Every structure is written in C-alpha cells, then in structure tokens.
Amino acid sequence: GESVGLHLPTLSVQEGDNSIINCAYSNSASDYFIWYKQESGKGPQFIIDIRSNMDKRQGQRVTVLLNKTVKHLSLQIAATQPGDSAVYFCAENGDSGAGSYQLTFGKGTKLSVIP
C-alpha cells in the first residue's frame, strides 16, 4: 500500500548554510502558491507566497522560485538556523470557480539543521 507519506523526504544542512526545498505541484490551473512551516505539535505557519504571474519572490531570509513550465516550486532559506528545523509544505491554491480557495498540500520535507 501507499506508505510514502510515512517517510518524509529529509534534508540535513549545517547551521549557516543555505537550504533549498523543492516541491512539484499538480494543477496547471493553480494561480497561487504558499509555503508553510510546521513544527512538531503545531499547526502550519505561513512563510511566503507567490502568484503565478511571478517567478520569484523574496522575504526575510527566504526566497520562493516558481517554474510554471515544469510545475515546480522551491523554497530557499539563507543562513539556516536551528530554529528553521521543521517540516516544510508547499500548497497550491486553485480557485474552483466558486470563489473559494481550497489548499492542496504536497507531502512535505523535513529540514534538520545540524549545529
């Protein structure tokens, strides 16, 4: 049976290095994308978003890149810190046409920062 979800992709990085987390999305009609950070025992926390009419957006220490041609998103974290250790999810937000915005999440990547 499907067990991929029980074994999250894991990325281990040294403190101070840059991290790159990748995500493939499925719906070519999606026009809005969000990265969330989820720490153990907590709800997802908004990090950064990007619309489909952009290919790059920068925040504080984070950058999101969008490649619509191959339906790929990436999250870059500069100077990774121990507090960045968490599971990171990308989510696509496609308007169903009813004016609502259902979020569809990827499987997540676990980031572990080595002090």
Add this chain to the structure above:
Amino acid sequence: DAGVTQSPTHLIKTRGQQVTLRCSPKSGHDTVSWYQQALGQGPQFIFQYYEEEERQRGNFPDRFSGHQFPNYSSELNVNALLLGDSALYLCASNSGRGETQYFGPGTRLLVL
C-alpha cells in the same frame, strides 16, 4: 491580535462515538476551512465555510459535517468515529477577499 484558536487541544474517543471540534478565526477573517492531517502527511481539505454555509467540500464522507456561526466561528462534527479518523484536525481562516489561509494549532484526536 488573536490568531486562529481551536479547542480542545487533545481528545480521546472510542469507535462509534461522535465528536465536536471548535474553531475561532483570526480577527477580521470571515472564512473558515477544516483540514485533516494524518501522521507524516500533509493536511487534507475537508470543507470550507463562508457566510454560514458550506462553500466547498473535499473527498470526505457525510460523517463529517460542520457549521459556521454568525460570529464566524465554526464547528467540525464527526459521527460514528472510526480508528482511521485519528489525526490532527486543523482549522484555517482567511478573509473573503484574501487567499492566504492562517492555521490554528490543531486538535489531536485519538480514536480507540
């Protein structure tokens, strides 16, 4: 400015029972969505409420129902609980004109 709040934080039920989970949206938000997150997986959309009506529904059975009150708070009800309903239940809110959904801390439900 209070964020999204949920209650209770943890809950233990037995198979066949019914459960009600509660959510208060972030101040200024009028839309509430519910998600189920199984261990090690991403959240799965259950349904969304706006103006006290279910606006969109994911692939969940009718055992899952909800309600939104005039003050925009919301409840998720699950009837005839199954072991597979054990999960973290997340509530998210946004304003009708915004797309970014902000999540609460979740309710951890364990069905024995």
